[in-house]
Amino acid sequence: MLTPAIILIRPQLGENIGAAARVMANFGLRDLRLVAPRDGWPNGRAEPLSAGAFDGHVEVTVHATTAEAAGDLNYVIAATARPREVWKPVFAPRDALIELRKQIASDRRVGVLYGTEKAGLSNEDVGLADAIVTYPVNTNFSSLNLAQSVAVFAYEWAAGVDVALPEGFDAETPDPAVKSDLDGLMVYLEDELDAAGFFWPPLKAEQMKRNLRGTFARAGLTTQEVSTLRGAMKAIAEGPRRRAREAKAKADDAARRDATTKGASDT
Amino acid sequence: MLTPAIILIRPQLGENIGAAARVMANFGLRDLRLVAPRDGWPNGRAEPLSAGAFDGHVEVTVHATTAEAAGDLNYVIAATARPREVWKPVFAPRDALIELRKQIASDRRVGVLYGTEKAGLSNEDVGLADAIVTYPVNTNFSSLNLAQSVAVFAYEWAAGVDVALPEGFDAETPDPAVKSDLDGLMVYLEDELDAAGFFWPPLKAEQMKRNLRGTFARAGLTTQEVSTLRGAMKAIAEGPRRRAREAKAKADDAARRDATTKGASDT
Numbered sequence: 001m002l003t004p005a006i007i008l009i010r011p012q013l014g015e016n017i018g019a020a021a022r023v024m025a026n027f028g029l030r031d032l033r034l035v036a037p038r039d040g041w042p043n044g045r046a047e048p049l050s051a052g053a054f055d056g057h058v059e060v061t062v063h064a065t066t067a068e069a070a071g072d073l074n075y076v077i078a079a080t081a082r083p084r085e086v087w088k089p090v091f092a093p094r095d096a097l098i099e100l101r102k103q104i105a106s107d108r109r110v111g112v113l114y115g116t117e118k119a120g121l122s123n124e125d126v127g128l129a130d131a132i133v134t135y136p137v138n139t140n141f142s143s144l145n146l147a148q149s150v151a152v153f154a155y156e157w158a159a160g161v162d163v164a165l166p167e168g169f170d171a172e173t174p175d176p177a178v179k180s181d182l183d184g185l186m187v188y189l190e191d192e193l194d195a196a197g198f199f200w201p202p203l204k205a206e207q208m209k210r211n212l213r214g215t216f217a218r219a220g221l222t223t224q225e226v227s228t229l230r231g232a233m234k235a236i237a238e239g240p241r242r243r244a245r246e247a248k249a250k251a252d253d254a255a256r257r258d259a260t261t262k263g264a265s266d267t
Numbered sequence: 268m269l270t271p272a273i274i275l276i277r278p279q280l281g282e283n284i285g286a287a288a289r290v291m292a293n294f295g296l297r298d299l300r301l302v303a304p305r306d307g308w309p310n311g312r313a314e315p316l317s318a319g320a321f322d323g324h325v326e327v328t329v330h331a332t333t334a335e336a337a338g339d340l341n342y343v344i345a346a347t348a349r350p351r352e353v354w355k356p357v358f359a360p361r362d363a364l365i366e367l368r369k370q371i372a373s374d375r376r377v378g379v380l381y382g383t384e385k386a387g388l389s390n391e392d393v394g395l396a397d398a399i400v401t402y403p404v405n406t407n408f409s410s411l412n413l414a415q416s417v418a419v420f421a422y423e424w425a426a427g428v429d430v431a432l433p434e435g436f437d438a439e440t441p442d443p444a445v446k447s448d449l450d451g452l453m454v455y456l457e458d459e460l461d462a463a464g465f466f467w468p469p470l471k472a473e474q475m476k477r478n479l480r481g482t483f484a485r486a487g488l489t490t491q492e493v494s495t496l497r498g499a500m501k502a503i504a505e506g507p508r509r510r511a512r513e514a515k516a517k518a519d520d521a522a523r524r525d526a527t528t529k530g531a532s533d534t
Contacts, residue, residue, distance in 0.1 A: 023406040023415050049412075058410050094426065141292040141324050145316075148290050148418045155419045158403040159361065169455040193499055196506030200454045211495065219486030222354065228478065233462055235504045237464030244511035249516030 002104045005031040005111035006150055007069050007076075011127055012038045012117045019147035021050045025057035027154035032060045032111075033069045033111070049147075066125050068112065074108035075100070078129035079149055080121050081142050089131040096133035098157045110155055117146050156230060177226040185226050186213050192237050223247030269371045271424065272298040273417055274336050274343075274376035276392055279384045281304045281312030288317045292324035292422035300325045300336045300378070333380065333392050338447035341375035342367070342487075345396035346416055347388050348409050355400040355485050365401035375443060379420055384413050384446045391496075392481040393448065441509035444493040452493050452500075453480050459504050500508065 006016060006024060010150035011034060013015050021032055034041055041062045047054070054060065063069035070076050077096050078088075091099060100110045113129060115121030124130070135144060146151075190199075190209055221229070273291060278284050278301060288299055301308055308329045314321070321327065330336035337343050344363050347357075355430060358366060367377045382388030387424060393399070402419060411419075457466075457476055466472035488496070 019412060019415070022412060024413070026404050026411050028405045048336070051412070057405075063379050091421070092426065093534075135422070136294050138295045138425070141317060141320065144293050145286065145289060145318075147414070148286070148293070151415045151418045152422045155360070155402070157311065158405075159359065161427075189499070192503045192506075196502035198499060200500035208495075211492075212499070213493045215486070215488065215496070219482070220490075221482065221486075224366060225478075225482045228475075229482070232479070233503060233525060234457070235463040236456075236459045237463035238505075239459075239465075239504075243524060244508075247322075247511050247514040247518050251514055251521055254518055254521035255527050259523050 002107070002109060003031060004100050004104075004153075005033055005069075005073065006153070007033045007035060007066070007111050008037070008112045008146070008150075009069075009113060009121065010116045011036060011114075011146065013048050014039055014043035014147050016117065016146040017043060018046035018049030018051075018053075019024045019060075021046070021053040021058045021060070022109055022152040022153040023147060024154050024232075025051075025053040029154050029157060030058055031111075032058050034062045035069045036064060036068050037062065046267055048184045061187060066128060070113070070128060072109055072113060075103045076113060076129045077108045077110075077131045077133045077136075078113045079133050079153070080126060081137060081144075082120065088126075088129065089252055091131055091133050091154045091161055093133055093135060093152055094160075096131070097153075097160050099131065100157075103159060108122070108129040114146060114149060118185035119142070126232060177221050177223045181223060181226045182216060184223065185230050186216060191231065268373070270296050270298060271367055271371075271420075272300050272336075272340065273420070274300045274302060274378050274380045275304070275413070275417075276302040276333055276336075276380060276388065277305060277383045278381075278413065280413075281306055281310035283327075283384065283413040284310060285313035285316030285320075285487070287417040288313070288320040288325045288327070290414060290418040290421050292318075292320040294423060294425035296421050297325055298378075301327060301329045302327065302333050302336045303331060326432055333395060334446065334450050334517065337378060337395060338450075339445050340378045341443040341507045342377045343380060343396045343446065344379045344400045345388055345393045346400050346402075346420070347393060348401055348404060348411075348473070349384070349387065355393075355481065356533050358398055358400050360400055360402060360423045361427070362419075363398070366398065367424075368427060368458055370443075373442075376445070381413060381416060381510075390477055393482060394477045397484055405412050408522075415422055419432045427491050442490055443486050444490045448490060448493045449483065449488065452497050453483060455497060456500055458524070459500060506517060 006020065006029060007019065008020065008024060017034065017037065024030070037043065041060065044189065077091065078090075079099065103110045111127055113121060115125065133153070135149065139143065172224070189212065193199060199208050273287065273296060275287065276286065284301065284304065290516070291297070291299060298393060304310065306312075310325065316431065342369065344358070370377045379400065381394055402416065456479070460466060466475050468494060
């Protein structure tokens with residue numbers, strides 16, 4: 001599939017070029033075009049931030065002018081936060097991507113222009129574009145980092161492509177427990193709580209049980225979770241109970257010995 | 268309006284903290300929480316990339332643990348690209364923001380967890396979360412820069428702010444418990460289960476605890492429910508324990524009488 005070209009015009013910092021390439025690769029963009037990069041190309045400062053994006057993920061071409069870089073494209077959008085004197089359609093990023101995908105669906109080549117870190121796009125560069133994309137920024141703190149601007153665009157590209165979840169994520173939720181399993185858990189819990197005198201006063205017992213059932217019903221427990229919770233409740237209840245039985249056995253034993261001793265001393 | 272907190276867990280590079288703060292300010296996020304930043308805080312390497320975001324745009328707080336950082340939050344989403352053994356709802360960024368805005372509309376405090384640059388989030392940290400947000404990344408090049416991940420999230424926040432929620436959506440659901448209350452419940456439960464020998468074999472104890480925490484985190488318990496469950500657990504554990512104490516007292520008593528009798532018969 002064709003993907004939008006990212007065109008960075010006179011980028012100043014190699015770090016931004018590297019970071020832009022990385023996030024392009026993250027979101028499946030491959031075509032990076034540099035117009036007159038300040039420090040030339042290649043640039044040693046780009047490599048570390050690219051995280052390997054230049055190794056077969058993103059292809060970089062270098063151009064002398066914006067017109068040259070955009071020469072083979074059918075439709076170009078300029079990323080700018082400032083209004084311009086020439087009217088053009090203005091898109092939010094999401095709508096820009098919808099428009100670009102329409103163009104791509106018709107086999108047109110598309111791209112986005114980003115200006116320099118300091119000054120953004122010149123009026124001349126904006127003049128080349130078919131439309132403007134502008135980001136929903138805080139008007140009191142509106143200056144986006146260049147690579148962050150590319151990140152948002154690249155993300156919107158990927159978000160709109162029909163993407164599967166990353167490998168290993170199960171789109172389906174695990175099996176929710178059948179209601180009879182959940183009911184078994186609740187009966188067990190209620191019996192334990194009844195025995196412990198938890199439902200008090202008696203007048204409120206039914207309401208308290210309903211609330212408890214509501215809590216567990218809403219939790220969307222899986223079969224495995226119901227089983228774990230039942231085991232956990234049993235452990236809490238049975239641990240002390242076993243110790244109680246042991247203590248009682250000991251007490252009975254002592255009492256028996258007591259009686260025996262007494263019996264012995266009686267004789 | 269409440270805004271989501273961005274929680275960076277053990278961030279390694281000051282540059283990423285600065286860049287994250289800048290893009291937060293760009294898109295109107297204000298609450299940045301650092302959990303045990305590797306190089307401490309403040310960090311001179313953060314300032315240049317923040318572009319002034321720390322001057323009244325973004326407030327930074329530093330915390331010792333994730334639990335502490337998320338303590339006052341009602342709903343937390345973990346940003347992770349790796350599937351986990353505990354099932355939780357998985358959102359794309361846009362849907363995550365829709366969910367978070369619903370929560371905020373009900374006056375709930377929300378946040379997003381981001382892990383370290385190298386290893387991402389630990390299973391334990393993911394276990395604290397109510398849900399997972401995962402990005403539509405290229406599976407062959409999936410590692411997003413930390414600040415870029417924050418950028419996408421912050422952008423989605425700003426892109427959706429004007430979106431109205433359906434009438435009456437949020438209205439009547441009760442307050443989810445804050446994370447510190449839930450943590451208190453889990454500590455209590457784990458202590459009881461530890462005492463009962465539930466976590467067996469020891470090698471699996473951590474995993475079992477994470478699963479339990481995952482179950483309860485996902486259940487979306489309210490403050491009232493946390494309190495009820497704690498009471499219920501206590502009742503189950505204390506009922507038999509009280510009886511055990513009584514049995515033991517009786518046993519000791521019998522043993523004492525036994526000893527006295529013996530002593531008497533010895534003389």
